Amino acid sequence: MAVSAAGARARDLVSWFESNGGQKSLAVELAEDEQHAFHFRALSDVDSQESASKFKICSCPTTLSxxxxxxxxxxxxxxxxxxxxxxxxxxxxxxxxxxxxxxxxxxxxxxxxxxxxxxxxxxxxxxxxxxxxxxxxxxxxxxxxxxxxxxxxxxxxxxxxxxxxxxxxxxxxxxxxxxxxxxxxxxxxxxxxxxxxxxxxxxxxxxxxxxxxxxxYPFLDSLNHDSNARVDWDMKSDAFTLSTHETLKKGDEIFNNYGSKGNEELLAGYGFCIPKNPFEQVAVRLGGLIPPIKQIIRENHILDPKDMTEDDFGRDLYLRAPDCKLGRYDNHHSWLGGIPPLLFKVALGIYLYTTSRPENLRYDRLDAKPGRHIIGAVRQLLQVLEVRRQKIAGGAPTSEPANTRQHYARIYRNGQLSVVNCNIAELRKVLPQFVGERSTVLSPSSILTTRDAITQLETENPDAARAFVEGVNKVLVDPMNAAEMQAADCEDIVWVFWLTYAYVLTENNPPSKIHAWLRNLRAFYKFKLRDFDSGVEEAYVPPAYPFAAEKIAEVAGELGGAWTTCTERKDVIFWAAEVVQFEAWQVFVHEDDKNGGVEEERESRWVMYMDEEA
Missing domain, CATH: 3.90.1410.10 (set domain protein methyltransferase, domain 1)
Structure with missing residues (x-):
């Protein structure tokens, strides 16, 4: 029987290897696959359980390296x-x-x-x-x-x-x-x-x-990779010996284990991927954090001293899925198990950069009840992950792979997308994506739409609530009509109106639930209240402020009352606009809630997290 060219190369390699001090078990052979690549195969059964010691596959002297x-x-x-x-x-x-x-x-x-x-x-x-x-x-x-x-x-x-x-x-x-x-x-x-x-x-x-x-290491480097293979690398100054603890049947391929490598590393360095790789991760680089954010992270003891080098801020961090064999991260909350601790703490630092950072809050106590600062960090992370998800999913070709490289690239992309989606799903346990869904972490009444906020105002002060609805309806839309707000895309402005109006009403009144909500917000945004009578020019103006101030003035001109006080308190309008910019986020209305399950573009609502504890 004629020997193929690959078979001849394998024979020559084995002969050269053994004649120069290399050792190969008689129970293994160097074989070629359908793509004419070499691999190791068992020539007879090997039962590692019955063997008194591990099964030595081969040993390569350093003189051959x-x-x-x-x-x-x-x-x-x-x-x-x-x-x-x-x-x-x-x-x-x-x-x-x-x-x-x-x-x-x-x-x-x-x-x-x-x-x-x-x-x-x-x-x-x-x-x-x-x-x-x-x-x-x-x-x-x-x-x-x-x-x-x-x-x-x-x-x-x-x-x-x-x-x-x-x-x-x-x-x-x-x-x-x-x-x-x-x-x-x-x-x-x-x-x-x-x-x-x-x-x-x-x-x-x-x-x-x-x-x-x-x-x-010639010959020894011909073994393919299996992340489950139980092997020993015995490296001495004169030889590299590879052994296995696996039970083998005649004809089985014998594998090496290259280590706990995800598909990104495998495709980049080795040219293959593993479907549903148990070690799959998604690399995230922090990039250039501006000095003030780094300073906040350090000053508030968010990071341990050993984590506070410049190298830590510039290195790759890795997202993990719940079933990743590398394990979960210790972030004190199960829904943060796939997020690298440094990444979460940086997200927390970015959130605190936008706020006044209450002095009585321990930011290093991440195991405590999730407060506004934790929720703010979760929102930061969700924004990052959503962008990453859209980027990965959006680049996928619609055709089928035409070759091996494209096939592996699709496996890699799908694995990356799966890890990102898993982490988004876990964070959504804290901040649901749809109106009507409840957080498994936060109290059911803590994530509010504008309708929820107006309803609470009606409970505490019915006359003020009626005046609020009438005023907003005159210059914008009916704030109790979600469809009108969605059509006009102005629910974030309604939130600015409500915060301003509620602030003026409760500032000097006895404590109430709304007063407690705003006290919590003021703790994080107390330095955002601007004195516009001081003549100091602001370097930054929240996008919603000019429009909101103009419309509130129109309402005051027609209705007077608390609206007049609102238009006089431009510092409060500014504060409310900035709070909405950093605290409000969009969730979606369920399709079946709107259209009986008809698949159409999802409409969104603006919600805010309201907590009575500062």
């Missing part, structure tokens, strides 16, 4: 007793000039150019010639990444690798060394080889005091 260590002159102290094969070559003068991870890739290229004259020729001949990693995505493939993190990451990686490539080419030219054998395409291939097959130097050579780089 390939990295920039192979061009460091023998005797250099940096090797610290590690035994690697010195291959010399034109790159040796650069060993302490070019970063190690970059030079390792050029070492592979130099050995590849030697063809059969290279010691590693049987290994290099068995390596894949192309990948499904990001750098191999064609323009049509890249469309499948639109709106995801990898859409941007691909450009970043391309720019980084380009600068790395030219760094070495320039160093070679400056030393008069021939660089014609190193093309850009070949560098992409070599770099992809190390991202997909390399092992971290800090793991395989923990005693070397060198910058981190990747190391290729």
């Amino acid at each position: 390939l990295s920039y260590l192979n061009i460091i002159p023998v005797g250099e102290k940096v090797l610290d007793g590690v035994s690697v094969r010195f291959c010399g070559g034109n790159l040796t003068p650069l060993w302490d000039v070019v970063p190690s991870h970059i030079l390792s890739r050029f070492v592979l290229l130099e050995q590849t150019a030697l063809k059969d004259h290279s010691f590693w020729a049987p290994y290099i001949n068995a390596l894949p010639t192309a990948f499904d990693t990001l750098m191999y995505f064609e323009p049509e493939d890249l469309k499948w990444l639109d709106g995801t993190n990898l859409d941007t990451f691909r450009n970043i990686r391309h720019s980084l690798w380009t600068s790395e490539y030219h760094l070495v080419m320039r160093a070679l030219r400056e030393r008069g060394i021939d660089s014609s054998q190193f093309s850009w395409d070949s560098y992409v291939w070599a770099a992809s080889m190390y991202t997909s097959r390399g092992f971290d130097s800090t793991l395989v050579f923990p005693n070397l005091e060198l910058d981190r780089f990747s190391v290729l």
